[in-house]
Amino acid sequence: MDPHIQRSLNDKLYDKRKIGALDLEKVIRDCIDQDDHERIRAIIHELCHEYAYSVHQPNARNGGLIGLAAASIALGPEVAQYLGEIVPPVLACFSDQDARVRYYACESMYNIAKVAKGEILPFFNSVFDALCKLAADAELSVKNGAELFDRLIKDIVAESAATYVSVLQSPEESIAETSSGACSPTFQSETAFPTAFSLPRFIPLLRERIHVINPFTRNFLVSWITLLDSIPDLELVTYLPDFLEGLFKFLNDPNKDVQVATQDALEGFLQEIRRIARLKRGIEDSRKSRTEKRTRTMSDSGSGNTEEASRQQESMGGEEYAIADDTADGSWIPGQDVQIDHQRIIEILIPFLEAPNDISQEDIQLTALRWVDDFFEICPEDLVLFLPRLLSMVLPAISSNSEAIRQAALKVNTSLMNLVASLSDDMSLPPRTATPSTPRLSIGRAPQGGRDSIEPPREAVGNQSDIGGSISSRFPPSNSPIPPKFPELDYQATVNALTLQFLNEFEETRVVALEWLIMLHKKAPRKILAINDGTFPALLKTLSDSSDQVVQRDLQLLSQISQNSEDDYFALFMVNLLSLFSTDRRLLETRGNMIIRQLCTNLNPEKIYRTLADILEKDEDVEFASIMVQNLNNILITAPELIDLRKRLRSLDTKDGQMIFVSLFRSWCYNAVATFSLCLLAQAYEQASNLLQIMADLDITVNMLIQVDKLVQLLESPVFTYLRLQLLEPEKYPFLYKSLYGLLMLLPQSSAFGLLKNRLNSVSPIGYLHIVPRGGNTQATNAPTQSYERPTRVKGRAEDIKWMELLDKFRAVQERARRQTLQQYSNKPSAPGINSNGVGTTSATFTPPRVPTPSGGTGGNAPSGSSKPRGGLTGIGRLAGGRKAASRGK
Numbered sequence: 001m002d003p004h005i006q007r008s009l010n011d012k013l014y015d016k017r018k019i020g021a022l023d024l025e026k027v028i029r030d031c032i033d034q035d036d037h038e039r040i041r042a043i044i045h046e047l048c049h050e051y052a053y054s055v056h057q058p059n060a061r062n063g064g065l066i067g068l069a070a071a072s073i074a075l076g077p078e079v080a081q082y083l084g085e086i087v088p089p090v091l092a093c094f095s096d097q098d099a100r101v102r103y104y105a106c107e108s109m110y111n112i113a114k115v116a117k118g119e120i121l122p123f124f125n126s127v128f129d130a131l132c133k134l135a136a137d138a139e140l141s142v143k144n145g146a147e148l149f150d151r152l153i154k155d156i157v158a159e160s161a162a163t164y165v166s167v168l169q170s171p172e173e174s175i176a177e178t179s180s181g182a183c184s185p186t187f188q189s190e191t192a193f194p195t196a197f198s199l200p201r202f203i204p205l206l207r208e209r210i211h212v213i214n215p216f217t218r219n220f221l222v223s224w225i226t227l228l229d230s231i232p233d234l235e236l237v238t239y240l241p242d243f244l245e246g247l248f249k250f251l252n253d254p255n256k257d258v259q260v261a262t263q264d265a266l267e268g269f270l271q272e273i274r275r276i277a278r279l280k281r282g283i284e285d286s287r288k289s290r291t292e293k294r295t296r297t298m299s300d301s302g303s304g305n306t307e308e309a310s311r312q313q314e315s316m317g318g319e320e321y322a323i324a325d326d327t328a329d330g331s332w333i334p335g336q337d338v339q340i341d342h343q344r345i346i347e348i349l350i351p352f353l354e355a356p357n358d359i360s361q362e363d364i365q366l367t368a369l370r371w372v373d374d375f376f377e378i379c380p381e382d383l384v385l386f387l388p389r390l391l392s393m394v395l396p397a398i399s400s401n402s403e404a405i406r407q408a409a410l411k412v413n414t415s416l417m418n419l420v421a422s423l424s425d426d427m428s429l430p431p432r433t434a435t436p437s438t439p440r441l442s443i444g445r446a447p448q449g450g451r452d453s454i455e456p457p458r459e460a461v462g463n464q465s466d467i468g469g470s471i472s473s474r475f476p477p478s479n480s481p482i483p484p485k486f487p488e489l490d491y492q493a494t495v496n497a498l499t500l501q502f503l504n505e506f507e508e509t510r511v512v513a514l515e516w517l518i519m520l521h522k523k524a525p526r527k528i529l530a531i532n533d534g535t536f537p538a539l540l541k542t543l544s545d546s547s548d549q550v551v552q553r554d555l556q557l558l559s560q561i562s563q564n565s566e567d568d569y570f571a572l573f574m575v576n577l578l579s580l581f582s583t584d585r586r587l588l589e590t591r592g593n594m595i596i597r598q599l600c601t602n603l604n605p606e607k608i609y610r611t612l613a614d615i616l617e618k619d620e621d622v623e624f625a626s627i628m629v630q631n632l633n634n635i636l637i638t639a640p641e642l643i644d645l646r647k648r649l650r651s652l653d654t655k656d657g658q659m660i661f662v663s664l665f666r667s668w669c670y671n672a673v674a675t676f677s678l679c680l681l682a683q684a685y686e687q688a689s690n691l692l693q694i695m696a697d698l699d700i701t702v703n704m705l706i707q708v709d710k711l712v713q714l715l716e717s718p719v720f721t722y723l724r725l726q727l728l729e730p731e732k733y734p735f736l737y738k739s740l741y742g743l744l745m746l747l748p749q750s751s752a753f754g755l756l757k758n759r760l761n762s763v764s765p766i767g768y769l770h771i772v773p774r775g776g777n778t779q780a781t782n783a784p785t786q787s788y789e790r791p792t793r794v795k796g797r798a799e800d801i802k803w804m805e806l807l808d809k810f811r812a813v814q815e816r817a818r819r820q821t822l823q824q825y826s827n828k829p830s831a832p833g834i835n836s837n838g839v840g841t842t843s844a845t846f847t848p849p850r851v852p853t854p855s856g857g858t859g860g861n862a863p864s865g866s867s868k869p870r871g872g873l874t875g876i877g878r879l880a881g882g883r884k885a886a887s888r889g890k
Contacts, residue, residue: 024070109149388490649682709747
């Protein structure tokens with residue numbers, strides 16, 4: 001360069017440096033006219049290394065920057081071959097410590113890019129990286145200069161990125177690179193000139209920069225992502241998984257502008273994905289319909305004329321490959337060949353479905369839920385692969401404090417259920433054979449899987465039409481002409497994910513998890529919920545849940561498993577249930593009634609009662625067996641769900657009624673009052689009268705009197721209406737009177753005593769007591785001359801009941817209970833309620849149960865531990881006072 005130009009560029013005043021730049025511009029133009037490129041290269045080299053790279057001379061760097069801009073302006077269209085030497089030193093000044101140098105670098109690069117236009121695109125990555133750093137510059141003038149340059153680059157990219165080919169690209173080199181592959185000549189000619197802008201080269205840089213936290217840089221990145229996505233030929237959506245995770249994190253930026261811009265960008269991507277999916281689905285449907293039409297045409301033509309059909313096939317065969325990749329009219333539509341990795345996108349979305357620790361991050365969770373919901377229309381088959389992980393995230397979101405998130409999670413959950421319900425079931429699988437050995441009926445331990453478990457059911461029994469509710473229209477039915485190809489669902493992983501939700505603190509999540517298990521078991525009972533897979537104990541443990549809705553659905557699922565299983569499976573379920581009641585007495589007291597009634601609603605009540613009776617008969621824990629029998633008896637008398645069982649129990653003239661009565665009687669022997677009430681319920685009045693004679697020799701405790709008090713109140717309920725009407729026929733039911741009067745004699749003069757006495761006096765039975773047979777005679781000496789049938793010795797099959805054996809069984813059980821009680825008290829010599837002879841006395845340590853209503857209200861047990869009776873025998877407390885008053889009266 002001329003010396004005066006060198007002095008001007010080194011001057012500290014901007015005006016003089018500008019004059020020097022103008023002089024340099026004239027020199028470059030003269031060199032171009034003279035075709036002196038050697039001098040031009042020498043000048044550019046001097047500007048770069050003597051000025052722009054001058055570290056310790058800021059004035060020289062500024063002069064070099066304005067000199068390079070002037071040289072680029074002078075070069076005009078020929079600047080392309082010099083950009084490789086001009087651009088790097090200018091970009092290096094973008095990170096200079098001096099703010100003025102950074103500003104002049106932006107100004108210089110703006111002038112260079114304005115001249116180079118599309119030729120600047122090969123340097124796009126370097127330019128983008130430099131602008132990304134300047135977007136967060138602390139100096140306002142530098143930031144304004146960078147924004148001005150950024151707008152110019154965006155205009156160039158929007159106009160030329162998809163099509164511009166650099167003049168420096170050698171066609172021969174490009175053809176040599178592409179001809180090494182097995183490509184057609186047409187493909188080679190189209191790809192011989194690669195564009196100056198390369199999206200695959202840019203994506204790694206974007207993936208690296210997307211994790212910045214500065215709001216200005218984030219806004220800069222979002223603006224560029226939006227711009228590149230708006231260029232149709234670039235198809236940025238193909239690379240969406242590379243930067244989607246970072247883009248989602250922008251949603252919790254404190255800057256509102258960043259949030260809005262990011263939300264708009266994500267919405268644009270989602271619309272594009274949805275549009276491409278619909279386009280491809282339409283092309284596929286059109287292609288299949290044309291194939292089917294062609295097949296029908298060939299079959300019709302073939303049936304008429306074989307030669308004509310062959311000619312049509314030859315004429316149509318050429319078109320088949322020509323339109324294979326096109327639409328119905330043969331035109332190409334943008335986006336039809338775009339490949340989007342939906343599975344990677346879903347993989348990225350799943351972590352964002354988790355409930356955030358900060359309220360400010362709820363927008364991320366809500367946006368992720370909406371994306372997943374849209375993917376049911378885009379690629380439902382891919383969602384099946386992620387079902388266990390999706391459930392682990394979506395189900396807790398149902399209990400979110402945010403109403404928007406809760407509604408979005410419920411919508412996704414409903415779509416997931418409809419999707420799974422639309423899948424094919426497992427009816428074609430070979431059945432499994434159950435283990436022939438019967439389970440060990442012991443209730444001394446908590447339920448466990450393992451050696452006491454059995455195989456899953458042999459066949460499923462259930463209605464498959466009501467699975468999952470109404471199927472959404474977004475999932476084609478199985479008879480659709482184009483059924484979707486869904487992968488096989490991992491049932492075991494799905495069940496494990498749902499079982500973990502039992503530990504969730506929110507009721508809504510636990511309820512939905514059980515609804516999922518109910519639906520899955522209806523759909524594939526042979527694939528899930530075997531009794532030895534760890535899920536069964538979790539379901540039993542869930543019976544102790546604090547939510548009634550959770551317990552009801554848990555019982556529905558357990559009933560469904562039992563209904564679709566063999567008898568051994570059901571028996572083991574009953575064993576485990578009794579074991580749970582035995583170890584958790586509070587559960588028995590608070591939920592026992594509801595659990596048994598719910599099971600009776602879903603299953604066969606007779607099967608439940610007979611199975612429980614068989615298990616209790618063999619139980620060694622007399623105290624628990626007595627409490628359990630008391631609860632079962634109360635439910636049997638009061639629950640409306642057992643009305644059919646009560647009717648069958650009263651039919652002792654049938655074999656079915658006899659079997660039910662005998663089965664229940666043998667286990668009801670653990671509780672004397674329950675056994676007596678069972679005889680009243682079955683109209684076995686003579687047996688009830690005989691029981692009273694045995695009960696008179698038992699130790700009458702407060703607990704027994706409370707049960708008698710409750711029985712008296714139940715006699716006034718609608719369940720025993722038939723019994724009260726039978727009091728009007730004393731000659732036909734003499735043992736009914738004897739039983740009720742015997743019950744009256746057991747009671748102290750309490751409110752229950754008065755209630756029963758008033759009922760008996762209301763029918764004036766005293767004149768008929770002489771007809772009660774004695775010594776087994778069917779008539780009394782002063783009875784009327786006509787004969788009548790024995791009330792409990794009904795004709796026919798009733799004689800098959802071995803009444804005396806049942807009484808012996810009752811005596812033996814009660815004696816065993818007395819010995820066990822004495823043994824327990826002997827181990828505790830200081831325990832209250834034992835007299836000097838070691839015989840248990842009436843003690844107020846038993847807590848009476850609540851009296852059930854005729855509609856089947858909750859009835860408790862009579863466990864010890866309370867010094868004050870509740871309800872029931874209300875007159876016992878006043879009995880002692882009444883006797884004292886009577887003695888004073890005397």
